Amino acid sequence: MLLLPGDNSFIVSRGVTVFFNGVSEKETIVYEVQSVSERTIQVVFHESSGSIPGPVFELSHDEFDLDDDQILMIQPLLSATSFAPAGEEFQVQCSIDSFSTFVRFTKLPYCLLISKADALYTAQHLPGKYLLEGDLLYHIGPNWIPSHSAVYLGVDYATAMTDECLGLNDGKTFGESYPFLTHGYNLVEEGVFVFPNDIENHSFVNLFNYDTYESRWLKYWSSGFTGAMRYSGDITPLERRQISRYIFEEANHGAMWSVGLAWSGYLNLPFTKQDIYSCVGLVEKAYESAGRNIVPLWEDLFYLNSFEQFSRTIPVPEITSPVGELIEFRVNALIAEWRFVGYDKWSFSDHAWIWRSTNGVELQSEAGTLLDKHDHCIFRWTPQEVGDYEIPFRFFGEFGEKTIEKVHTLTIHVVGE
Numbered sequence: 001m002l003l004l005p006g007d008n009s010f011i012v013s014r015g016v017t018v019f020f021n022g023v024s025e026k027e028t029i030v031y032e033v034q035s036v037s038e039r040t041i042q043v044v045f046h047e048s049s050g051s052i053p054g055p056v057f058e059l060s061h062d063e064f065d066l067d068d069d070q071i072l073m074i075q076p077l078l079s080a081t082s083f084a085p086a087g088e089e090f091q092v093q094c095s096i097d098s099f100s101t102f103v104r105f106t107k108l109p110y111c112l113l114i115s116k117a118d119a120l121y122t123a124q125h126l127p128g129k130y131l132l133e134g135d136l137l138y139h140i141g142p143n144w145i146p147s148h149s150a151v152y153l154g155v156d157y158a159t160a161m162t163d164e165c166l167g168l169n170d171g172k173t174f175g176e177s178y179p180f181l182t183h184g185y186n187l188v189e190e191g192v193f194v195f196p197n198d199i200e201n202h203s204f205v206n207l208f209n210y211d212t213y214e215s216r217w218l219k220y221w222s223s224g225f226t227g228a229m230r231y232s233g234d235i236t237p238l239e240r241r242q243i244s245r246y247i248f249e250e251a252n253h254g255a256m257w258s259v260g261l262a263w264s265g266y267l268n269l270p271f272t273k274q275d276i277y278s279c280v281g282l283v284e285k286a287y288e289s290a291g292r293n294i295v296p297l298w299e300d301l302f303y304l305n306s307f308e309q310f311s312r313t314i315p316v317p318e319i320t321s322p323v324g325e326l327i328e329f330r331v332n333a334l335i336a337e338w339r340f341v342g343y344d345k346w347s348f349s350d351h352a353w354i355w356r357s358t359n360g361v362e363l364q365s366e367a368g369t370l371l372d373k374h375d376h377c378i379f380r381w382t383p384q385e386v387g388d389y390e391i392p393f394r395f396f397g398e399f400g401e402k403t404i405e406k407v408h409t410l411t412i413h414v415v416g417e
Helices: 211-218 237-252 279-289 306-310
Strands: 011-013 016-019 032-034 040-044 056-060 072-075 092-096 098-104 111-118 120-124 134-138 149-151 229-231 313-315 318-322 327-340 351-358 361-363 369-372 377-381 389-398 402-417
Touching: 011 040, 011 098, 032 306, 072 098, 092 351, 111 306, 120 402, 134 211, 134 229, 149 237, 149 306, 237 279, 237 313, 237 377, 279 306, 318 369, 327 361, 327 389, 361 369, 377 389
Parallel strands: 318 402
Antiparallel strands: 011 016, 016 056, 032 040, 040 111, 056 098, 072 111, 092 098, 120 327, 134 149, 229 313, 327 351, 327 377, 361 389, 369 377, 389 402
């Protein structure tokens, strides 16, 4: 795109207009729209246009066909390999109204991801004993950055290396690539692990005390946990075992954590098995190893984030429990609100969309009870008869001066002792 003095705006793609201030001489803006999914537009600006100052992006809600229960996110990648600003200070300011989102940068970013997200998500925090090997775990952050992807395993290394004991579940083991620790993956006796990396951990939160599925996801991270999710297609027990095996094998090779370089999935290092993974890249590669891509390959060739992956999963639809045993778990809505977050290397914006946990849940069944705990609820039920029970939950909250809602039905298979 050729930018001339006095002609300081152009349409990048449908719904996205960019404005420049103080253009005094002819400039060339080199960009391309590399990926368009159902929810996200990906725009890459090439290095030749990196010196253009002060762009302002206007994103039209109408042009993006934004529903009343959706929000528009803009997620910048500031260099070809990282979120972090390279060299000089890089600032972002966002503002919203009913029809448009405005985003101002001090200079052009390397890449923009413009995505439609839901203003309300459902979250049922099922204990590990109800999950299946290969189920998916997500933590939601401002604008989904930072956010986190992991895989529930439920098996140890020895079991994962066999095709035996399919359906075994220890209730606590999960696999992830996580940047905040440098001490290898065997952190505690339970076998929960993260990948070693080259980031010093003294400036980060030490999670040694939170390294089981129950203690980390169901407690420490509970306010931002989306609840366990599941691959939406067909997947066999053997394929689930392959997912666990892949993660253990990569940990055994000493795989390293990276942000930026590996967010499209992985990066092969020559002459070594020490591949570089991000959290979402690890999850995607594990599923690809079983022939079950979560995100279509053509949509993650350049860049993949947890939001795109999460959007293609479903809440766990069914669990199995013995008759006479107490079923208990946290359930909550996650409602988006526009909140001041400050400027740091993760958020890049003084304001962002934050999803907060609320008690906006209604049990639409005579089976069980809901206990109100201020920002969430607790579902409790002790089934007395064998059978299949459908338990509908209505999730609701106030957004944009109106009530929005979703309904999720959990099927509980009650079996004999």
